[in-house]
Amino acid sequence: MTSGRAARIWQFALPPLTIVAVVVAWEALVRLRGIAPIYLPAPSSVFVYLSRMIADGSMPYHLGITLLRIFVGFGLAAVFGIALGVLMGMSRTIARVADVWIAALYPLPKISLIPLLIIWVGTGEAYKIVISAVSAFFPIVISTYSGIRQTDRGLIKAAKDLGANARQIQLKVVIPGAIPSIFAGLHLGMGIAIILVVAAEMIGGSSQGGMGWLLISSGQVMETEKVFASLIVLAVVGAVVIKLQQWIDRKVAPWVSYHDG
């Protein structure tokens, strides 16, 4: 019979322990079966490669380039997406027109735009930023618009009763009320921007670097350790971005967690 305290520690320790167990099993498997590193490198040698890549500056360089592209693309998508979503919420005409375009373009896999973009803007920075901006744009517009539309009618009536005019209702009630939806859209958009930038870096065949380029060029020369090292970095970055967004959510819209008003 374990005490409550021991049970809690066990609950807390179990998830990280499973990771440790898998890594140990992986290491053991590679060593015992003598698997060639080009198929499956041991975690220990992946770690050696990773620390070497960090030390010689190549990993920070590629990661920095990728993050820059993600944030520029995401930033553009956020600005234009929120702006269009708000305009759609305010004007029925804009909503009807934009709706047709969104309905037509949203289901299109954005990755299929890559050939066209390469023809138009080449394989430089513009192409990677445009692809991430375009793909992050849609979930942001859609969430912003639905957040604006789903404003509590009661709050609008109350504001009107307290003397708010139409403009004040938009600025002081509708938009603040849509913030949780807007943030949900930003989360989705960020996830998609990460995917598209890495994919674009792989496909572009360009020599500008970035995590996607690092992955594909390491893979092509069978440097599997570098491939794994890049994947680990991408996973960690993804987790950090998600945690950061959750932290920003709590800072900007703390009232959401209280649920009721």
Add this chain to the structure above:
Amino acid sequence: MDVVVEEVSQIWPGVRGTSVVALDRVSHRFQSGRITCLLGPSGCGKSTLIQIIAGLERATSGAVRIEDPQHRDIQHPLGADSVMVWQTLNLFPWRSVIDNVAFGLEMRGVAKAARYERARALIASVGLRGFERHLPGQLSGGMRQRVALARALIMERPILLMDEPFAALDAQTKIVMQEELLRIFDRTRKTILFVTHAIEEAILLGDEVVVMTARPGRIKDVIPVDLPRPRSHEMVAAKEFGALFDRTFHLIREEVTKTMAQQDALEAR
């Protein structure tokens, strides 16, 4: 300020040509400086009526006038002299208590320092000093109700329109809030229209209880309540209170039975 309701009807268009008559030619003069309780079964159009009076809904037909008994000829636009207190409170969940209370002044363009000073005084007067920076979601139901009351009172409008404001509160908190409202009324003598479906509440608060019928909402009877003021909860045990309760109860029972029959018929369809 008197609220004069003349032949007001509200008809909601329904599906496949059917329509629902929420209010059917309702006429009444709600008098200045009195509490009038609108009592009726759920769905009898009480809330619709006060939203029409607030200028937030348009009646299908009929007229509502706001009249100063001393100057009957002066026209008052609907909504300009009244303020609502909602059953669902409708506090802005992202605004702190003080910013909720100061909302009306902010919309009017009152400078921050001035509106905060006013809001602080009102927050203190409803017993919430120290909670200015809290969010509505961090407060209990009774405290939120006080915020809603302060947010309405800061407007300094002569007419208070209250739509079942205490219906969602627990029994004890409800008693405290009713007495709070009675104190505010004794102090300010505002014209109060108070919608409720609780007979006891209607008699305790009202100078007059307007009993409404089930759908379509009509005025069934008007019961004057001549219990002395200031009032408190001890009066509930008085003999006069009991007699008024019985009289009202008999009127309302017929209507509740009708509503239930209507609902049964709807479900049977």
